[in-house]
Amino acid sequence: MVNDKIGVYVCHCGGNISDVVDVYKVVKAVQNFPNVAVAKEFMFMCSDQGQQMIEDDIKELGLNGVVVASCSPHLHETTFRKVLARAGLNPFLFEHINIREHAAWAHKHDPEGATEKAIRLVRSGIAKVSKARALESIRIDMPPQILIIGAGIAGIRSALDLAKLGIEVHLVEQLPFVGGRIAQGYGAYPSGKIGTELIDELVEELKKEKSNIHLYTNAEVVSIEGFIGNFEVEIQINPRYVVKECDKFDEAIEKCPIEVLDEFNYGMTKRKAIYYPYPNAYPELPAIDMNACNKCGECVNVCGDAIDLDQKPERKKIKASIITFATGFDPYEPKEGEYGYKQFDNVVTLPQFERLLALSNGKLEYKGKEIKDVAFIYCVGSREREGEHKYCSRYCCTATINAALAANQKFGVRTFHVYRDIRTYGKYETYYEEASKNGAVFLKFSPDEPPEITQSGDKLIVKVKDQLTFGEEIEIPVDMVVLSVGMVPRKTEVVSMLRVPYSMDGFLQEVHPKLRPVETAIGGVLIAGACQAPKDTVEATASASATAAKASTYLLRGYTELDPFIVEVDAEKCTGCGDCVEECMFGSIELKDVNGEKKAFVIEATCRGCGACAGICPEEAINLRGYTYDQLRAQIDAMLEEVEE
Amino acid sequence: MRLNVDFTAKLKKFGAETTYECFNCGNCTAICPLSTNEEQFPRKFIRYLQLGLESKIRSSVEPWLCYYCGECQQTCPRQANPGELMMSVRRYLTTVYDWTGLSKRLYTSTTWKFLSVGILFFATLFIVYLLHGPIVTDHTELETFAPAEIVHPAGYVFGTILAVILLGNVYRMHKFIMGDTKAPFSLYIQELGTLIKHFAIQARLRLCENKSLWLKHWLLMTGYTAAFILVQVDILTFWSLTNNPPPAWHPAKILWTYATVAMLYATTVAIIGRLKKEEPIHQYSHSTDWMFLILLWLTVFTGFLVRIFMQFDLPLPTYYAFAIHLAFTVPLLGLEVPFTKWSHLAYRPFALYFLNVKRRALEGE
Numbered sequence A: 001m002v003n004d005k006i007g008v009y010v011c012h013c014g015g016n017i018s019d020v021v022d023v024y025k026v027v028k029a030v031q032n033f034p035n036v037a038v039a040k041e042f043m044f045m046c047s048d049q050g051q052q053m054i055e056d057d058i059k060e061l062g063l064n065g066v067v068v069a070s071c072s073p074h075l076h077e078t079t080f081r082k083v084l085a086r087a088g089l090n091p092f093l094f095e096h097i098n099i100r101e102h103a104a105w106a107h108k109h110d111p112e113g114a115t116e117k118a119i120r121l122v123r124s125g126i127a128k129v130s131k132a133r134a135l136e137s138i139r140i141d142m143p144p145q146i147l148i149i150g151a152g153i154a155g156i157r158s159a160l161d162l163a164k165l166g167i168e169v170h171l172v173e174q175l176p177f178v179g180g181r182i183a184q185g186y187g188a189y190p191s192g193k194i195g196t197e198l199i200d201e202l203v204e205e206l207k208k209e210k211s212n213i214h215l216y217t218n219a220e221v222v223s224i225e226g227f228i229g230n231f232e233v234e235i236q237i238n239p240r241y242v243v244k245e246c247d248k249f250d251e252a253i254e255k256c257p258i259e260v261l262d263e264f265n266y267g268m269t270k271r272k273a274i275y276y277p278y279p280n281a282y283p284e285l286p287a288i289d290m291n292a293c294n295k296c297g298e299c300v301n302v303c304g305d306a307i308d309l310d311q312k313p314e315r316k317k318i319k320a321s322i323i324t325f326a327t328g329f330d331p332y333e334p335k336e337g338e339y340g341y342k343q344f345d346n347v348v349t350l351p352q353f354e355r356l357l358a359l360s361n362g363k364l365e366y367k368g369k370e371i372k373d374v375a376f377i378y379c380v381g382s383r384e385r386e387g388e389h390k391y392c393s394r395y396c397c398t399a400t401i402n403a404a405l406a407a408n409q410k411f412g413v414r415t416f417h418v419y420r421d422i423r424t425y426g427k428y429e430t431y432y433e434e435a436s437k438n439g440a441v442f443l444k445f446s447p448d449e450p451p452e453i454t455q456s457g458d459k460l461i462v463k464v465k466d467q468l469t470f471g472e473e474i475e476i477p478v479d480m481v482v483l484s485v486g487m488v489p490r491k492t493e494v495v496s497m498l499r500v501p502y503s504m505d506g507f508l509q510e511v512h513p514k515l516r517p518v519e520t521a522i523g524g525v526l527i528a529g530a531c532q533a534p535k536d537t538v539e540a541t542a543s544a545s546a547t548a549a550k551a552s553t554y555l556l557r558g559y560t561e562l563d564p565f566i567v568e569v570d571a572e573k574c575t576g577c578g579d580c581v582e583e584c585m586f587g588s589i590e591l592k593d594v595n596g597e598k599k600a601f602v603i604e605a606t607c608r609g610c611g612a613c614a615g616i617c618p619e620e621a622i623n624l625r626g627y628t629y630d631q632l633r634a635q636i637d638a639m640l641e642e643v644e645e
Numbered sequence B: 001m002r003l004n005v006d007f008t009a010k011l012k013k014f015g016a017e018t019t020y021e022c023f024n025c026g027n028c029t030a031i032c033p034l035s036t037n038e039e040q041f042p043r044k045f046i047r048y049l050q051l052g053l054e055s056k057i058r059s060s061v062e063p064w065l066c067y068y069c070g071e072c073q074q075t076c077p078r079q080a081n082p083g084e085l086m087m088s089v090r091r092y093l094t095t096v097y098d099w100t101g102l103s104k105r106l107y108t109s110t111t112w113k114f115l116s117v118g119i120l121f122f123a124t125l126f127i128v129y130l131l132h133g134p135i136v137t138d139h140t141e142l143e144t145f146a147p148a149e150i151v152h153p154a155g156y157v158f159g160t161i162l163a164v165i166l167l168g169n170v171y172r173m174h175k176f177i178m179g180d181t182k183a184p185f186s187l188y189i190q191e192l193g194t195l196i197k198h199f200a201i202q203a204r205l206r207l208c209e210n211k212s213l214w215l216k217h218w219l220l221m222t223g224y225t226a227a228f229i230l231v232q233v234d235i236l237t238f239w240s241l242t243n244n245p246p247p248a249w250h251p252a253k254i255l256w257t258y259a260t261v262a263m264l265y266a267t268t269v270a271i272i273g274r275l276k277k278e279e280p281i282h283q284y285s286h287s288t289d290w291m292f293l294i295l296l297w298l299t300v301f302t303g304f305l306v307r308i309f310m311q312f313d314l315p316l317p318t319y320y321a322f323a324i325h326l327a328f329t330v331p332l333l334g335l336e337v338p339f340t341k342w343s344h345l346a347y348r349p350f351a352l353y354f355l356n357v358k359r360r361a362l363e364g365e
């Protein structure tokens, strides 16, 4: 089948094109080309008159294909497709040829060459359209259900935004309690609120949205099948062993004989096997850590059937149109001996220091020793010259200064800041200034000569070649060294289930940082919070609300349309070799039995139209719609045809 | 080198209040018209202050090369008052050089300031009370009241004591600045020109953008140099401490009138400036700055009164004014010359002098 009545429209672009390319010559050179019914030039093809001209031609001349030679398709492809649709023609019987960037601008100093190139390009477009087929956008239903993985500040924020629109949210958290990392912080910049207070506020809202938000704590995603609009997720809810309210939980906890290191306090304190991480934790029921519990039954004696030590894991199937990752980050764990970590008692990380601030009253004490002078070493596990963590973790400069200010104000601690660069960006500059005013001392080191920590008596000595003091080696005697550790990506299995791509830094990657900042390359999979890149809470919640907004654009409309440019398999030619299955990195093509023979089948909703399978198929059994072998060959032939003077 | 922020805290008493506001950008050093590649300041010294590097500060000469023109004050993005911090380093250095320990007390304790001024003031009045001659009331006979054979020798003895203390301090300054560098004696002779030049005209202050500063300073300087010389030559010319004052056109009197007007003008302007706090160098006043200005103003003003009363032949007012004039002069000279602000007059040229000697000694090595 050939489209034999093609209209060709060459645009001047107000001189952008016609100052270099001889558009009249182009029109002349293509008007007698096979299958061309009409060829015209016009000053601005995208203007109302230009569009009207094309629309009228389609109707009056009965065109069955259109080529517009103008600017970049990024600018106006959609515009002209709509013109076709308005005139009642299938919008995919259209080819947009870019003779502005590709001819006029690229070859400014060679008008003749540019004109010849334009002619060849336009002819190839005509050849392509002549073999084009009418295509339909793929419509996918989007029932208003979403899965959010991770109930840190980002996950909760996003869940709330969506629930308020009446969308059904499944919020899955792997730990027994919600809140994520910020709950472990001390007074958080910029509000100064204690981390748990921030979470408390969100939890209050969460309680109000119970009808729309299904919260699963102690839960993990076991498998994910399906695609945008139709994800089928299985989760496992691990037992909490505490099954209902009891007003004597405090007593039960006290009776519990088992003590283990409390991970919430980064192992600086101990907790019982039945525990709350912190007083106001949510959900309100305590949890039992079965790795520690010896089933002595002391707690059961207090709380009776509120505690079920034999509770079993439970599996549950969930349907979701969209999945949002809000799985967060891990603080960098310094290597043993890195700046004296785990080598000297009083070398701790910033997260530990913040817990210490939260837990201390009156004076700051660590391992029985009063802490009066503290040195902070910045960029630990960030901005590495060699190694994985080449990026800046963004939060640590401000968080360190913020913590130092708190330590100074609450405990009169003197602080020394051994840094590479201070990046208290934006409005956080005031923290830096305030710290200076309060007598914080800043010393700058070069990564070529990092500071060294040694011990001398009951003091730690930080030796730093201070670039602000002309490279002199300065020794700072302190009681504690705090390592301002960066954020590192958290590798979770769910990510690999969906094949969400990682960035070079190992965080989850968006499609485009400016144009599509919260979508991943996988259709229907969004990212919120610090799983995407180092973010503080301000940035984490902003991106969380952005994912909610993005998701709602699908979920409120109830469907989405995908471009029809995906592959199709010619079952006649397919030999079932399966090469394509291996080639597809999205798992979008599979072999199925058809009357005893294996044949390739495309999963239309997830195929990205990359064409990799089409390229690998030895039988040319796979064609990419809109870019079929026929079309491409015709294009090449047309392009190579001689252009007579 | 050990960081020692206790030292930094100590320097607050000398006026180094804003040390930690500085974030080491270096704008101040870039703008300073007196800082050079070899002798950089003020940022370097603010850094030493921030880390409490006492030994670095003690051995440095640069603070004396800063004339507090205040240009850095205006460019500092953190309002860290670099010029004032340099000033506080000079105050500190003055106490380091002073071997009597009085300087430190004067800079750091208000009680000591009031006490020493008070004691010298009343002691002088008491001595005048004890030793004054007959009081002639029918017309003014100042010399009869204050016999030159007592006043002049007493003045010389007082001056010698001050000079000895000050030179002792200069000697200590020399030790701190030269450190281990040994310079041949000939260099000290060759460089005497530097010393005299900078003592006489304060050449470096002219490098400041604001020329009026130099002018005011120069007026003050020439004013008290003239006054100083006139007091010294009085023993020969008998123009001042006399029962028969010479006529108005007497050269000594003309010069004296200049000195009075110059000093009164400069001190009054400075006092108003410090009260108004408009100019950068006047924004921050240490208690010793006030002590200096007030004593100087009162001394000049009472000297002026003596002259007026004498002119109108008012015996008693003349004698009283003279006694009070002396009572202000003694603490002014006694405390300011060797121990506080006026010592800078000596330290500044000596600093340049020692610096040149040291530099040439090091080059020669």
Ligand SMILES: Cc1cc2nc3c(=O)[nH]c(=O)nc-3n(C[C@H](O)[C@H](O)[C@H](O)COP(=O)(O)OP(=O)(O)OC[C@H]3O[C@@H](n4cnc5c(N)ncnc54)[C@H](O)[C@@H]3O)c2cc1C
Residues within 6 Å of the ligand: A149, A150, A151, A152, A153, A154, A155, A172, A173, A174, A175, A178, A179, A180, A181, A182, A185, A187, A188, A189, A190, A219, A220, A221, A326, A327, A328, A329, A330, A331, A350, A351, A352, A354, A395, A399, A402, A490, A492, A493, A494, A528, A529, A530, A531, A535, A536, A537, A538, A540
């Ligand atoms: C020491 C320190 C101090 C800080 N101070 C501040 C501050 O003062 N101000 C500020 O704005 N920010 C601060 N931050 C940054 C702040 O902690 C983060 O911005 C914030 O925690 C990011 O939230 P999130 O929800 O994206 O990730 P997280 O807080 O990491 O939450 C992720 C959640 O997802 C869960 N999860 C992960 N994987 C899975 C899975 N596979 N299945 C189910 N659940 C999963 C986790 O258990 C966790 O609950 C600080 C960070 C640190 C380390």
Ligand code: SF4
Residues within 6 Å of the ligand: A378, A379, A380, A382, A383, A391, A392, A393, A394, A395, A396, A397, A398, A421, A422, A423, A484, A486
């Ligand atoms: S925010 Fe500051 S401490 Fe953290 S990596 Fe960046 S520069 Fe280093």
Ligand code: SF4
Residues within 6 Å of the ligand: A566, A567, A583, A584, A585, A586, A587, A588, A589, A602, A606, A607, A608, A609, A610, A611, A612, A613, A614
């Ligand atoms: S076109 Fe790409 S995404 Fe689609 S099935 Fe083929 S390889 Fe997979």
Ligand code: SF4
Residues within 6 Å of the ligand: B021, B022, B023, B024, B025, B026, B027, B028, B029, B043, B046, B075, B076, B077, B078, B079, B080, B081, B082
């Ligand atoms: S005193 Fe001011 S101008 Fe000078 S280095 Fe410090 S911040 Fe910069």
Ligand code: SF4
Residues within 6 Å of the ligand: B028, B031, B032, B033, B034, B035, B041, B042, B065, B066, B067, B068, B069, B070, B071, B072, B073, B082, B083, B086
């Ligand atoms: S006050 Fe003047 S001379 Fe002193 S450091 Fe500042 S700019 Fe330089």
